[in-house]
Amino acid sequence: MDSEYFLVDQGLAEPAPLTFRYHRFAPHSEFGRHRHRWGQLSRISLGLMELLLEDRRVVTPAQYLLWTPAEIPHAAYIRHAMHYTSIYINREQAARLPAHICLIEQTPLIRALLDDFCQRQITVISDPWDARQAELLVERLVRAGHEESYLPDSAQRLLQPILQAIRQDPADATTLKQWAERVFSTERTLARLFQRELGMSFGQWRSRARLVEALSRLKQGDSVQDISARLGYATPSAFIAMFQKQLGDSPERYRRQLLQEGQWQDGVNV
Template sequence: MATDTGDDYFASDSSLPEPAPLTFRYHRFTPKSEFARHRHRWGQLNRISLGLVELLLDEGKVVAPAQYLLWTPPEVPHAAYIRQAMHYTSIYVCDELAARLPGHTCLIEQTPLVRALLDDFSLRQITVPSDPWDIHQAELLCRRLQESAHEASYLPDSPHKLLRPILDAIRQDPADATPLKEWAEKVYSTERTLARLFQRELGISFGQWRGRARLVEALARLRQGDSVQAISAQLGYATPSAFIAMFQKQLGASPERYRRQFLQAGQWQEGLSA
């Protein structure tokens, strides 16, 4: 667990040079890693190998799966929580390039090119790009990130009176297959109005939001040992293969790989404390 408290800068940042234009740090975290409230002098991109990372801000929680980079602008206080063992990359961004990225914490989609550029840096364990070609690659990465789609959170929330009962109900039962038309009748609205509200208030469709809620529930069930077949049936997927394909796309790993890594890490952690 990190030892930083209050609004202090992250302690290990003091030994780092200013990004020019990027600085990479590579880590492997154990399950249930927590990072107390802190901030960074530079903008930060977080990349995880699988699962989810949770960032706690003054205004709420941002959840990011492995499909996305998690962007935090300079000087924004935050805490973080990582549920499962994973490889983690922290990328500090110089002020000039950070100013071109969103001015708020958000998720940035990893396009195939962005992923390839990051994979190359990671494979070679580049920490500070110094070779002219690596600097050009870092600048290209930043330009591509500016063009990538971004979202406020993986599972956004809304206090809107028409959406609130729907979101609460699906969180309680992610397998609920009630179509939007029936929800409209329950909340005394219309399907068209609800569809518009989902896009306006949450930035994604009703179907996308429900799919993400199911994924979050699937992660919890995998950690408690449920089988892939049981989870896919419990969450309303037509076949296990449909569930596996969704999981792989969102988190970068199959459900079985996720569970094996989680269980192995748990056994390793128990051995340390024995």
């Protein structure tokens, strides 16, 4: 393969069954094309992480874990200052997870198990009780299901112009029925294609696109009122409700976290 391991990976023993590493990243941290010896779960404290593959881009918000199997070449980009946790998984346990890069939702139990490891700054697991906790964590990861990307793309000819338009202007309020007329299709056909190609409804995909834009604008310092108006919400409360549903937190609390974590200026390679 033409992609190199990071130097810190080369000295790591195989996880038993997990190995944790903790970092703080500066805004706009970029990591060139590389690969890992072990399957890797990436956990970020807030914001978005982008993984760049040969054929697609995977966007991950903080409520998901990013699963990257061993030996898959990729590059990465982190938009905001944040805490970052890398969790390596040994070959036996990694074989139970998907064989491709995907997102795994942090259910309440998965989050609690990870929070406990992270709060104690566990790196190599040696305690028998921690080993049992790690086994439970992997079991819950296997059962949690997965998504291909938070904001998936599609080359399907009817969907492509719709997705492109919303990416360029997430506030676009064109209904699915109106889109059907524009692309010479039917509302039912488009609804079926969204589910088949993207695994979600038109409304869900557009809400996610709006959230990605909102995160960027919160980082720039825009007010909640301005963002809600820019994204086409009738009231700020409607925007706040969407934000809380997607991230489990309010926009203002998210902004405070950005301000706190944005004081770091040290980026460390994954």
